[in-house]
Amino acid sequence: MGEERRVLTGEHFLTGDHACAEGGMAAGCMFFGGYPITPSTEIAERMSLRLPEVGGIFIQMEDEMASMNSILGAAWGGWKSMTCTSGPGFSLMMENLGLGIVLETPTVLVNIQRGGPSTGLPTLSGQADMMQAKWGSHGDYEIIALAPNSPQEIFDHTIKAFNLAEQYRTPVLVMSDESVGHMTEKVIIPPREELKLVPRNYTKKKPGEYLPFECGEDEIPEMVKAGDGYKIHITGLTHDKRGYPDISAEAQDWMVRHLMNKIQKNKKKIIEVERINMDDAEVVVVSYGISSRVAHRGMDLARKTGVKVGMLRLITVWPFPDYMIKELAERVKAFVTVELNFGQIALEVERYVAGKAKCYLVPHAGGDVHKPEDIAEAIKEAAK
Amino acid sequence: MKGATTPSRKEVRFTGYGGQGMVVMGLILGRAAAVHDGKSATMTQSYGPEARGGASSTQCIISPSRIFYPYVIEPDVLVGMSQEGYDKHRLNIKPDGKLLYDEDLVTLSPEEKTKNIHSIPATRFAEELGRKIVANIVMLGFFCGLTDFVAEEAIRKAIEESVPKPTITLNIKAFDKGKSYALSLLEGSAAKAKS
Amino acid sequence: MNKPAAHLETAIVEQDTHPMADLLRMDRMPHIWCSGCGLGTGLTCFIMALKETGIPEDKVAVVSGIGCTGRVAGYLNLDSFHTTHGRGIPFATGLALANPDLRVVVYSGDGDLVAIGGNHFIHSARRNMDLMVVCVNNFTYGMTGGQAGPTTPISAKASTAPYGSYDYPFNIPYLAIASGATYVARWTSLHMRRLKNSMREALPKKGFRVIEIICPCPTAFARKNRLGSGLDLMKHYHDNSIIKHGADPREADIDMNGKVVCGTFLDIERPTFRDFQTENIAKQLGGE
Ligand SMILES: Cc1ncc(C[n+]2csc(CCOP(=O)(O)OP(=O)(O)O)c2C)c(N)n1
Numbered sequence: 001m002g003e004e005r006r007v008l009t010g011e012h013f014l015t016g017d018h019a020c021a022e023g024g025m026a027a028g029c030m031f032f033g034g035y036p037i038t039p040s041t042e043i044a045e046r047m048s049l050r051l052p053e054v055g056g057i058f059i060q061m062e063d064e065m066a067s068m069n070s071i072l073g074a075a076w077g078g079w080k081s082m083t084c085t086s087g088p089g090f091s092l093m094m095e096n097l098g099l100g101i102v103l104e105t106p107t108v109l110v111n112i113q114r115g116g117p118s119t120g121l122p123t124l125s126g127q128a129d130m131m132q133a134k135w136g137s138h139g140d141y142e143i144i145a146l147a148p149n150s151p152q153e154i155f156d157h158t159i160k161a162f163n164l165a166e167q168y169r170t171p172v173l174v175m176s177d178e179s180v181g182h183m184t185e186k187v188i189i190p191p192r193e194e195l196k197l198v199p200r201n202y203t204k205k206k207p208g209e210y211l212p213f214e215c216g217e218d219e220i221p222e223m224v225k226a227g228d229g230y231k232i233h234i235t236g237l238t239h240d241k242r243g244y245p246d247i248s249a250e251a252q253d254w255m256v257r258h259l260m261n262k263i264q265k266n267k268k269k270i271i272e273v274e275r276i277n278m279d280d281a282e283v284v285v286v287s288y289g290i291s292s293r294v295a296h297r298g299m300d301l302a303r304k305t306g307v308k309v310g311m312l313r314l315i316t317v318w319p320f321p322d323y324m325i326k327e328l329a330e331r332v333k334a335f336v337t338v339e340l341n342f343g344q345i346a347l348e349v350e351r352y353v354a355g356k357a358k359c360y361l362v363p364h365a366g367g368d369v370h371k372p373e374d375i376a377e378a379i380k381e382a383a384k
Numbered sequence: 385m386k387g388a389t390t391p392s393r394k395e396v397r398f399t400g401y402g403g404q405g406m407v408v409m410g411l412i413l414g415r416a417a418a419v420h421d422g423k424s425a426t427m428t429q430s431y432g433p434e435a436r437g438g439a440s441s442t443q444c445i446i447s448p449s450r451i452f453y454p455y456v457i458e459p460d461v462l463v464g465m466s467q468e469g470y471d472k473h474r475l476n477i478k479p480d481g482k483l484l485y486d487e488d489l490v491t492l493s494p495e496e497k498t499k500n501i502h503s504i505p506a507t508r509f510a511e512e513l514g515r516k517i518v519a520n521i522v523m524l525g526f527f528c529g530l531t532d533f534v535a536e537e538a539i540r541k542a543i544e545e546s547v548p549k550p551t552i553t554l555n556i557k558a559f560d561k562g563k564s565y566a567l568s569l570l571e572g573s574a575a576k577a578k579s
Numbered sequence: 580m581n582k583p584a585a586h587l588e589t590a591i592v593e594q595d596t597h598p599m600a601d602l603l604r605m606d607r608m609p610h611i612w613c614s615g616c617g618l619g620t621g622l623t624c625f626i627m628a629l630k631e632t633g634i635p636e637d638k639v640a641v642v643s644g645i646g647c648t649g650r651v652a653g654y655l656n657l658d659s660f661h662t663t664h665g666r667g668i669p670f671a672t673g674l675a676l677a678n679p680d681l682r683v684v685v686y687s688g689d690g691d692l693v694a695i696g697g698n699h700f701i702h703s704a705r706r707n708m709d710l711m712v713v714c715v716n717n718f719t720y721g722m723t724g725g726q727a728g729p730t731t732p733i734s735a736k737a738s739t740a741p742y743g744s745y746d747y748p749f750n751i752p753y754l755a756i757a758s759g760a761t762y763v764a765r766w767t768s769l770h771m772r773r774l775k776n777s778m779r780e781a782l783p784k785k786g787f788r789v790i791e792i793i794c795p796c797p798t799a800f801a802r803k804n805r806l807g808s809g810l811d812l813m814k815h816y817h818d819n820s821i822i823k824h825g826a827d828p829r830e831a832d833i834d835m836n837g838k839v840v841c842g843t844f845l846d847i848e849r850p851t852f853r854d855f856q857t858e859n860i861a862k863q864l865g866g867e
C-alpha cells in the first residue's frame with residue numbers, strides 16, 4: 001500500500017472505462033463516491049480496486065445525488081475526488097453539479113453516455129446528454145466538458161479534467177460515450193515524473209484575510225480546506241465574496257457574472273480541438289467522441305470522390321469554440337455536424353455560423369454509430 | 385515468420401456464443417498487436433442482451449498506424465465458432481479474405497463462396513487437452529498459423545498475460561495444437577499442389 | 580397568555596447573554612429565526628457542549644441541508660457548509676472521509692434528514708459513518724411555511740394537510756437504531772442541560788450518532804394547530820415528556836396528545852466505515 005502503486009507506467013491494452021480510472025489515479029484522485037450504472041460501472045469497479053492501494057477511499061453511495069455530494073465534500077476535505085455515471089444517473093447528479101459550480105469546487109464527473117431518454121439503452125451508445133451537460137442543472141452557469149474519442153484520450157483527458165478543475169476551481173465533466181468506454185485499445189501511461197499535474201491552489205493568506213470567493217482579474221478564487229483554521233462558510237445560496245448568503249439582485253448579478261466570466265474569459269486557454277485536413281477544406285465536419293472517429297471514415301470516403309473536406313474535432317465541447325466556428329464560417333462553404341443525437345452541438349455550430357455558410361446535421365438516435373457512407377453523402381451534399 | 389507481419393490495416397471478426405471466450409480472443413490478439421508488436425489495435429465487442437449467453441461477437445482492427453474508424457468494414461478474417469455467428473456474418477468477408485471455423489460447430493452453407501476456407505475441430509481438440517474452454521485458444525493458434533497479422537511471439541506473450549496463471553501451460557499447449565494443425569494443413573495443401 | 584415559568588425565561592435570556600460570541604458569526608446577526616423558535620436554544624446547547632469537550636474549534640465542521648434548521652451552519656463560526664436540501668449527510672460523508680482529523684456534524688431539520696434525505700440517513704447509519712447528526716424535529720417544514728413532513732403527527736394540520744395529516748410519521752430514534760446508528764438520544768429544546776450533556780457525550784464519539792431535538796415552531800406548526808406561542812409549546816413538550824434512558828425505541832412514537840419519550844436510547848460501539856477501511860482493506864493490501 002502506498003503511492004508507488006499510483007501510476008501504472010507502461011503500455012496497456014485497456015477499455016476506455018479502465019483507462020478513465022487510471023487517469024483519475026494518475027491525476028492524484030483520492031476519493032471516489034459512485035453508484036453503479038452501465039456503461040460506466042467498470043470505472044467504479046476499477047477505482048474500488050485501485051484507490052485502497054494508495055490509501056484513498058472508494059465508497060459506493062446510495063444513489064447519484066449522494067455520490068455527487070460526497071465528492072464535493074471530499075474536495076473541501078482536501079482531497080482530489082471524482083465520480084462517474086451514465087443515463088439516469090447523470091440526471092440525478094444535476095442538482096448537486098449545480099452546487100459544485102456555485103461552491104466553485106474542484107472535482108471531476110465522468111459521463112459515459114448511453115442511449116436515452118429514461119432508462120433507454122443501458123448497454124448502447126449515445127451522445128444526447130451534451131446539452132444537459134451545459135444546461136442540466138437549474139440556473140445560468142458555464143461548465144467545462146471534454147469529449148475523448150479513445151481509451152488513450154480518456155486517460156489523458158481525465159487527467160486534464162482534474163487539472164482544469166484545479167486551475168478554474170470548478171467541477172469538470174468528461175463527456176465520453178459507451179463506444180469509447182467499452183472499446184479496448186493501447187493506452188500508454190507515462191512515467192510519473194512526466195505527468196503534468198496541477199496541484200490545488202491553496203491560498204497563502206491567513207485566516208481573517210482570506211475570502212473564499214474573492215478573486216482577481218482571472219476570476220479564479222483560491223482554495224482552502226476544512227480544518228485549516230479559516231472557518232469558512234460556504235453556501236449554495238447566492239452569496240458574496242465572504243460566502244455569506246446575500247439574497248439580492250445585486251449579489252446575484254455579481255455571482256452569476258463571475259461564474260460565467262471565469263470560464264468565458266479563459267476559454268482560449270481552456271479550449272482544445274484537433275484539425276484534420278483543414279488546409280484546403282471547403283466543407284468542415286464538426287464532431288466529437290466516438291462520432292468523430294466514424295466521421296473520419298466518412299470524410300475519407302468523401303475525399304476519395306474529390307470533395308475538399310476537413311474536420312474540426314472538438315476535444316473541449318464546453319466552453320464551445322465559438323470563435324473558431326465564426327472564423328471558419330468566413331471562408332468555408334458548409335459545416336456538417338456528426339453526433340449521436342438529433343442536433344445538440346449542431347445548434348451551437350449554426351448559432352455561430354450565423355447564416356454565413358450552409359449547416360448540415362447527420363442525426364442519429366443512438367444505440368449504434370453512424371454509417372460512414374451516410375456521413376460521406378451528407379458531405380457531398382454540403383459541397384454542392 | 386516473426387517480425388514479418390503485414391503492413392496494412394487488418395480486420396478480424398470472432399463470432400461464437402457467450403461463454404466460448406470470443407472476447408478473450410479479441411483481447412489477446414489486440415493486446416499482442418498493441419503492446420507487443422508495435423502496432424495499433426482496437427477491440428470492440430457486442431454488448432446488450434447478446435452478451436448474456438447468446439451470440440457473442442468481437443471485432444479486432446490491427447494497423448501499423450493510428451486507427452480512426454474502429455469497426456470492421458469488411459473483415460480479412462471471419463472466425464466462426466457457432467452456426468448462428470457464421471450465418472449472421474458469412475456474407476461479409478473481403479473478396480480475398482479467409483473463413484476459419486470449428487468444423488464440429490459450424491456447417492457451411494451450400495452457397496458459401498469464400499475461397500480461403502479452413503476448418504479445425506477446435507472444441508474437440510480442447511476436450512482432448514482436458515478443458516473445453518481452451519477451444520478459443522486452439523482457434524487462436526490456428527488463426528496464427530494461417531495469418532501474418534501479428535507476430536507469433538507477441539501472441540504467446542499476450543496469452544501468458546491474459547489467462548489465469550495456473551492455466552498458462554494448458555493454454556500454450558492449446559495454442560500450439562491449433563498452430564501445428566494449421567501448419568499441417570498448409571503442408572498438406574502444398575504437397576497436394578506439388579503432386 | 581400566562582406569564583411564562585421562571586425557568587423558561589432564563590433559558591431564553593441565556594441565549595442572548597451567554598458568552599459564546601466567538602463561536603457565532605456575529606457579522607451575520609440578527610438571525611432569521613422567529614421569536615419563540617426553539618432553534619436558538621438548541622444551538623446554544625451545541626456551542627456549550629462543544630466548548631466543554633475541548634475539541635479545537637478548527638477541527639469541527641458543520642454541514643447542513645436546507646431549512647430553518649439548515650441555517651445553523653451559517654451562524655456557527657466554524658468551517659460550515661450549507662448544501663442542498665437533504666444532502667448534508669452525503670456531503671459530510673466525503674468531508675469526513677477525506678479529512679479524518681475533522682469532527683463532522685450534520686445539523687438539519689426533519690424534512691431535510693428523513694424525507695428528502697431519508698435514504699442518505701439510513702445508509703449512513705448502516706455504514707456507521709463517523710458523523711454526528713442533530714435532527715431538529717419541529718414536525719413540519721418550517722422554512723417553506725408549514726407543510727406536512729415525515730414526522731408530522733397523525734391528525735396534525737399543515738398547509739398541505741388542511742384536513743389533518745393522515746400519513747404515518749417516522750419515529751426518528753427507532754429509524755436510526757433500526758438502520759444501524761450507534762448513539763441515539765432525544766430531548767426537547769427545553770431540556771437544555773440534558774441536551775447539552777448528550778451533545779457533549781456524542782461529539783467525541785466515533786460512528787453514526789443521532790440526537791433528535793423536539794423543537795417548537797410557533798410560526799408554522801403551532802399556529803396551524805392552535806397550540807399557542809413558542810413558550811406554550813415549549814411548556815407543552817416539557818410537561819408531556821418523560822425521561823427514560825434505554826427506552827424501547829418502538830415506544831417513542833409521537834402523537835398529538837401523548838407523551839414524548841426522551842433520553843438516551845442507545846449508546847454502543849461497533850466498527851465504523853473507516854475502521855473497516857483501515858483494518859480490513861488495508862490489511863489485505865499489506866498495510867498496517
Ligand atoms: C430539492 C428541493 N426541494 C424542495 C425545497 C424547498 N424546501 C426548502 S426547506 C424545505 C423543508 C424544510 O423542512 P425541514 O427540513 O424540516 O427544516 P425546518 O425548516 O423545519 O427546520 C423545503 C421543502 C428545496 N430547497 N429543495
Ligand code: SF4
Pocket residue numbers: 611612613615616617618647648717721722795796797798799800
Ligand atoms: S418557521 Fe418555525 S422553525 Fe422556522 S424559524 Fe420560525 S419558528 Fe423556527
Ligand SMILES: [Mg+2]
Pocket residue numbers: 646688689690715716717718719720721728
Ligand atoms: Mg422541520
